[in-house]
Amino acid sequence: MTKKHEKEEGTGRRHGGRYIYEELRRQILTLQLKHGEQLDEISLATTFGLSRSPVRDAMARLVSEGLVTILPNRTAIVTPFEIEEFPNYITALDLVQRAVTRLAALHRNDEDMANIEAANDAYMEMVYKGDFSAMTERNKEFHLAIAAAARNGYLAKYYDKLLSEGQRIQHLQFDFMTRQDAPSKLGRDHDELIAAIKSGDADLADARAHEHTMLFQNRFLTFMQRNLLKDMALNF
Known part of the structure:
Protein backbone atom coordinates (compact mmCIF):
# COMPACT_ATOMS: atom_id res chain seq x y z
CA MET A 1 0.00 0.00 0.00
CA THR A 2 1.40 3.42 -0.94
CA LYS A 3 1.77 6.23 1.57
CA LYS A 4 -0.99 8.06 -0.29
CA HIS A 5 -3.38 5.12 0.11
CA GLU A 6 -2.39 4.74 3.77
CA LYS A 7 -3.13 8.41 4.33
CA GLU A 8 -6.50 8.17 2.56
CA GLU A 9 -7.44 5.07 4.54
CA GLY A 10 -6.46 6.75 7.80
CA THR A 11 -8.51 9.82 6.90
CA GLY A 12 -11.48 7.59 6.03
CA ARG A 13 -11.26 5.84 9.39
CA ARG A 14 -11.22 9.18 11.21
CA HIS A 15 -14.20 10.50 9.26
CA GLY A 16 -16.00 7.17 9.68
CA GLY A 17 -15.34 7.19 13.40
CA ARG A 18 -16.67 10.74 13.68
CA TYR A 19 -19.84 9.82 11.81
CA ILE A 20 -20.42 6.73 13.97
CA TYR A 21 -19.80 8.78 17.11
CA GLU A 22 -22.21 11.53 16.06
CA GLU A 23 -24.91 9.08 14.98
CA LEU A 24 -24.68 6.91 18.12
CA ARG A 25 -24.58 10.00 20.32
CA ARG A 26 -27.71 11.34 18.61
CA GLN A 27 -29.52 8.02 19.05
CA ILE A 28 -28.52 7.83 22.73
CA LEU A 29 -29.53 11.41 23.53
CA THR A 30 -32.88 11.08 21.75
CA LEU A 31 -33.51 7.69 23.40
CA GLN A 32 -33.60 5.76 20.13
CA LEU A 33 -30.98 3.67 21.89
CA LYS A 34 -32.48 2.91 25.30
CA HIS A 35 -30.76 3.06 28.64
CA GLY A 36 -28.94 -0.23 29.25
CA GLU A 37 -29.16 -1.35 25.61
CA GLN A 38 -26.22 -3.45 24.49
CA LEU A 39 -23.90 -2.11 21.78
CA ASP A 40 -22.17 -4.84 19.81
CA GLU A 41 -19.01 -3.74 18.04
CA ILE A 42 -19.30 -6.28 15.21
CA SER A 43 -22.98 -5.52 14.55
CA LEU A 44 -22.29 -1.77 14.55
CA ALA A 45 -19.42 -2.20 12.08
CA THR A 46 -21.76 -4.13 9.78
CA THR A 47 -24.53 -1.57 10.15
CA PHE A 48 -22.25 1.35 9.29
CA GLY A 49 -20.35 -0.55 6.61
CA LEU A 50 -16.98 0.14 8.22
CA SER A 51 -14.27 -1.82 9.98
CA ARG A 52 -14.29 -2.32 13.74
CA SER A 53 -11.50 0.22 14.25
CA PRO A 54 -13.62 3.41 13.72
CA VAL A 55 -16.43 1.80 15.73
CA ARG A 56 -13.99 1.25 18.58
CA ASP A 57 -12.80 4.87 18.34
CA ALA A 58 -16.38 6.15 18.46
CA MET A 59 -17.23 3.94 21.42
CA ALA A 60 -14.16 5.13 23.32
CA ARG A 61 -15.29 8.73 22.88
CA LEU A 62 -18.80 7.92 24.06
CA VAL A 63 -17.36 6.14 27.10
CA SER A 64 -15.29 9.24 27.92
CA GLU A 65 -18.50 11.31 27.83
CA GLY A 66 -20.31 8.88 30.12
CA LEU A 67 -22.89 7.91 27.48
CA VAL A 68 -21.59 4.36 27.09
CA THR A 69 -20.43 2.03 29.87
CA ILE A 70 -18.09 -0.94 29.52
CA LEU A 71 -19.08 -3.75 31.89
CA PRO A 72 -16.49 -6.04 33.60
CA ASN A 73 -17.14 -8.72 30.94
CA ARG A 74 -16.25 -6.08 28.25
CA THR A 75 -19.85 -5.75 27.08
CA ALA A 76 -20.68 -2.18 26.04
CA ILE A 77 -24.08 -0.76 26.95
CA VAL A 78 -25.81 2.61 26.81
CA THR A 79 -25.17 4.03 30.26
CA PRO A 80 -28.33 3.45 32.33
CA PHE A 81 -30.05 6.35 34.01
CA GLU A 82 -31.07 5.33 37.50
Whole structure:
Protein backbone atom coordinates (compact mmCIF):
# COMPACT_ATOMS: atom_id res chain seq x y z
CA MET A 1 0.00 0.00 0.00
CA THR A 2 1.40 3.42 -0.94
CA LYS A 3 1.77 6.23 1.57
CA LYS A 4 -0.99 8.06 -0.29
CA HIS A 5 -3.38 5.12 0.11
CA GLU A 6 -2.39 4.74 3.77
CA LYS A 7 -3.13 8.41 4.33
CA GLU A 8 -6.50 8.17 2.56
CA GLU A 9 -7.44 5.07 4.54
CA GLY A 10 -6.46 6.75 7.80
CA THR A 11 -8.51 9.82 6.90
CA GLY A 12 -11.48 7.59 6.03
CA ARG A 13 -11.26 5.84 9.39
CA ARG A 14 -11.22 9.18 11.21
CA HIS A 15 -14.20 10.50 9.26
CA GLY A 16 -16.00 7.17 9.68
CA GLY A 17 -15.34 7.19 13.40
CA ARG A 18 -16.67 10.74 13.68
CA TYR A 19 -19.84 9.82 11.81
CA ILE A 20 -20.42 6.73 13.97
CA TYR A 21 -19.80 8.78 17.11
CA GLU A 22 -22.21 11.53 16.06
CA GLU A 23 -24.91 9.08 14.98
CA LEU A 24 -24.68 6.91 18.12
CA ARG A 25 -24.58 10.00 20.32
CA ARG A 26 -27.71 11.34 18.61
CA GLN A 27 -29.52 8.02 19.05
CA ILE A 28 -28.52 7.83 22.73
CA LEU A 29 -29.53 11.41 23.53
CA THR A 30 -32.88 11.08 21.75
CA LEU A 31 -33.51 7.69 23.40
CA GLN A 32 -33.60 5.76 20.13
CA LEU A 33 -30.98 3.67 21.89
CA LYS A 34 -32.48 2.91 25.30
CA HIS A 35 -30.76 3.06 28.64
CA GLY A 36 -28.94 -0.23 29.25
CA GLU A 37 -29.16 -1.35 25.61
CA GLN A 38 -26.22 -3.45 24.49
CA LEU A 39 -23.90 -2.11 21.78
CA ASP A 40 -22.17 -4.84 19.81
CA GLU A 41 -19.01 -3.74 18.04
CA ILE A 42 -19.30 -6.28 15.21
CA SER A 43 -22.98 -5.52 14.55
CA LEU A 44 -22.29 -1.77 14.55
CA ALA A 45 -19.42 -2.20 12.08
CA THR A 46 -21.76 -4.13 9.78
CA THR A 47 -24.53 -1.57 10.15
CA PHE A 48 -22.25 1.35 9.29
CA GLY A 49 -20.35 -0.55 6.61
CA LEU A 50 -16.98 0.14 8.22
CA SER A 51 -14.27 -1.82 9.98
CA ARG A 52 -14.29 -2.32 13.74
CA SER A 53 -11.50 0.22 14.25
CA PRO A 54 -13.62 3.41 13.72
CA VAL A 55 -16.43 1.80 15.73
CA ARG A 56 -13.99 1.25 18.58
CA ASP A 57 -12.80 4.87 18.34
CA ALA A 58 -16.38 6.15 18.46
CA MET A 59 -17.23 3.94 21.42
CA ALA A 60 -14.16 5.13 23.32
CA ARG A 61 -15.29 8.73 22.88
CA LEU A 62 -18.80 7.92 24.06
CA VAL A 63 -17.36 6.14 27.10
CA SER A 64 -15.29 9.24 27.92
CA GLU A 65 -18.50 11.31 27.83
CA GLY A 66 -20.31 8.88 30.12
CA LEU A 67 -22.89 7.91 27.48
CA VAL A 68 -21.59 4.36 27.09
CA THR A 69 -20.43 2.03 29.87
CA ILE A 70 -18.09 -0.94 29.52
CA LEU A 71 -19.08 -3.75 31.89
CA PRO A 72 -16.49 -6.04 33.60
CA ASN A 73 -17.14 -8.72 30.94
CA ARG A 74 -16.25 -6.08 28.25
CA THR A 75 -19.85 -5.75 27.08
CA ALA A 76 -20.68 -2.18 26.04
CA ILE A 77 -24.08 -0.76 26.95
CA VAL A 78 -25.81 2.61 26.81
CA THR A 79 -25.17 4.03 30.26
CA PRO A 80 -28.33 3.45 32.33
CA PHE A 81 -30.05 6.35 34.01
CA GLU A 82 -31.07 5.33 37.50
CA ILE A 83 -33.88 7.44 38.94
CA GLU A 84 -32.36 6.94 42.39
CA GLU A 85 -29.29 8.86 41.15
CA PHE A 86 -31.27 11.91 40.04
CA PRO A 87 -30.70 13.81 43.33
CA ASN A 88 -26.95 13.27 42.98
CA TYR A 89 -27.10 14.43 39.37
CA ILE A 90 -28.95 17.59 40.36
CA THR A 91 -26.46 18.31 43.15
CA ALA A 92 -23.55 18.03 40.72
CA LEU A 93 -25.31 20.07 38.03
CA ASP A 94 -26.24 22.80 40.51
CA LEU A 95 -22.72 23.17 41.89
CA VAL A 96 -21.03 23.25 38.48
CA GLN A 97 -23.69 25.44 36.86
CA ARG A 98 -23.44 27.98 39.65
CA ALA A 99 -19.64 28.01 39.54
CA VAL A 100 -19.52 28.39 35.75
CA THR A 101 -22.13 31.16 35.69
CA ARG A 102 -20.50 33.01 38.60
CA LEU A 103 -17.12 32.96 36.86
CA ALA A 104 -18.69 34.02 33.57
CA ALA A 105 -20.11 37.12 35.27
CA LEU A 106 -16.62 37.97 36.55
CA HIS A 107 -14.63 37.28 33.38
CA ARG A 108 -16.93 37.80 30.38
CA ASN A 109 -16.11 40.35 27.73
CA ASP A 110 -18.13 41.85 24.90
CA GLU A 111 -17.27 38.97 22.55
CA ASP A 112 -18.39 36.44 25.15
CA MET A 113 -21.70 38.21 25.60
CA ALA A 114 -22.23 38.29 21.84
CA ASN A 115 -21.55 34.53 21.68
CA ILE A 116 -23.91 33.81 24.60
CA GLU A 117 -26.71 35.90 23.09
CA ALA A 118 -26.20 34.37 19.63
CA ALA A 119 -26.36 30.88 21.14
CA ASN A 120 -29.59 31.80 22.89
CA ASP A 121 -31.05 33.17 19.64
CA ALA A 122 -30.25 29.84 17.97
CA TYR A 123 -31.92 28.01 20.87
CA MET A 124 -35.01 30.20 20.60
CA GLU A 125 -35.26 29.51 16.88
CA MET A 126 -35.48 25.77 17.58
CA VAL A 127 -37.99 26.34 20.39
CA TYR A 128 -40.38 28.11 18.03
CA LYS A 129 -39.81 25.54 15.30
CA GLY A 130 -40.67 22.78 17.76
CA ASP A 131 -37.50 20.89 16.82
CA PHE A 132 -36.78 19.34 20.20
CA SER A 133 -33.70 17.37 19.19
CA ALA A 134 -32.05 20.52 17.84
CA MET A 135 -33.41 22.48 20.80
CA THR A 136 -31.52 20.35 23.32
CA GLU A 137 -28.33 20.71 21.27
CA ARG A 138 -28.70 24.50 21.04
CA ASN A 139 -29.48 24.64 24.77
CA LYS A 140 -26.23 22.81 25.49
CA GLU A 141 -24.33 25.16 23.19
CA PHE A 142 -25.81 28.13 25.06
CA HIS A 143 -24.59 26.83 28.40
CA LEU A 144 -21.17 25.94 26.97
CA ALA A 145 -20.89 29.52 25.67
CA ILE A 146 -21.30 30.60 29.28
CA ALA A 147 -18.67 28.07 30.30
CA ALA A 148 -16.27 29.49 27.71
CA ALA A 149 -16.72 32.93 29.27
CA ALA A 150 -15.87 31.45 32.68
CA ARG A 151 -12.29 30.75 31.54
CA ASN A 152 -11.99 27.43 33.39
CA GLY A 153 -11.40 24.40 31.18
CA TYR A 154 -11.75 21.89 34.01
CA LEU A 155 -15.24 23.09 34.88
CA ALA A 156 -16.20 23.35 31.20
CA LYS A 157 -15.22 19.73 30.56
CA TYR A 158 -17.29 18.39 33.46
CA TYR A 159 -20.16 20.74 32.64
CA ASP A 160 -20.23 19.36 29.09
CA LYS A 161 -20.68 15.84 30.46
CA LEU A 162 -23.46 16.90 32.83
CA LEU A 163 -25.28 18.75 30.06
CA SER A 164 -25.18 15.68 27.83
CA GLU A 165 -26.83 13.62 30.57
CA GLY A 166 -29.37 16.41 30.94
CA GLN A 167 -30.27 16.05 27.25
CA ARG A 168 -31.32 12.45 27.84
CA ILE A 169 -33.46 13.54 30.78
CA GLN A 170 -35.06 16.28 28.67
CA HIS A 171 -36.00 13.81 25.95
CA LEU A 172 -37.86 11.69 28.48
CA GLN A 173 -40.20 14.57 29.21
CA PHE A 174 -40.41 16.37 25.86
CA ASP A 175 -44.11 15.76 25.17
CA PHE A 176 -45.00 16.70 28.72
CA MET A 177 -42.93 19.91 28.62
CA THR A 178 -44.51 21.12 25.40
CA ARG A 179 -47.99 20.47 26.79
CA GLN A 180 -47.18 22.32 30.01
CA ASP A 181 -45.22 25.32 28.67
CA ALA A 182 -45.77 27.46 25.60
CA PRO A 183 -42.67 28.11 23.48
CA SER A 184 -42.53 31.69 24.73
CA LYS A 185 -42.26 30.46 28.32
CA LEU A 186 -39.64 27.81 27.54
CA GLY A 187 -37.63 30.41 25.69
CA ARG A 188 -37.56 32.86 28.56
CA ASP A 189 -35.66 30.47 30.84
CA HIS A 190 -32.33 31.99 29.81
CA ASP A 191 -33.14 35.69 29.97
CA GLU A 192 -32.33 36.21 33.64
CA LEU A 193 -29.12 34.19 33.35
CA ILE A 194 -27.94 36.40 30.48
CA ALA A 195 -28.86 39.60 32.30
CA ALA A 196 -27.02 38.52 35.46
CA ILE A 197 -23.86 37.60 33.56
CA LYS A 198 -24.00 40.87 31.61
CA SER A 199 -24.34 42.85 34.84
CA GLY A 200 -21.08 41.41 36.19
CA ASP A 201 -22.79 40.61 39.50
CA ALA A 202 -21.33 37.22 40.48
CA ASP A 203 -23.73 36.66 43.38
CA LEU A 204 -26.75 37.40 41.21
CA ALA A 205 -25.43 35.12 38.46
CA ASP A 206 -24.93 32.36 41.04
CA ALA A 207 -28.50 32.76 42.28
CA ARG A 208 -29.95 32.77 38.76
CA ALA A 209 -28.00 29.63 37.88
CA HIS A 210 -29.36 27.89 40.97
CA GLU A 211 -32.91 28.90 40.04
CA HIS A 212 -32.32 27.52 36.54
CA THR A 213 -31.23 24.16 37.96
CA MET A 214 -34.24 24.03 40.27
CA LEU A 215 -36.56 24.76 37.34
CA PHE A 216 -35.07 21.81 35.47
CA GLN A 217 -35.44 19.60 38.54
CA ASN A 218 -39.03 20.62 39.22
CA ARG A 219 -40.12 20.04 35.63
CA PHE A 220 -38.62 16.56 35.66
CA LEU A 221 -40.11 15.60 39.03
CA THR A 222 -43.54 16.86 37.99
CA PHE A 223 -43.29 14.80 34.82
CA MET A 224 -42.24 11.68 36.75
CA GLN A 225 -44.95 12.02 39.36
CA ARG A 226 -47.70 12.55 36.79
CA ASN A 227 -46.58 10.03 34.21
CA LEU A 228 -44.25 7.32 35.45
CA LEU A 229 -44.27 7.18 39.22
CA LYS A 230 -47.82 7.90 40.24
CA ASP A 231 -47.70 5.30 42.97
CA MET A 232 -44.12 5.86 44.07
CA ALA A 233 -43.06 8.44 46.65
CA LEU A 234 -40.20 10.67 45.49
CA ASN A 235 -38.07 12.24 48.20
CA PHE A 236 -35.77 14.91 46.80
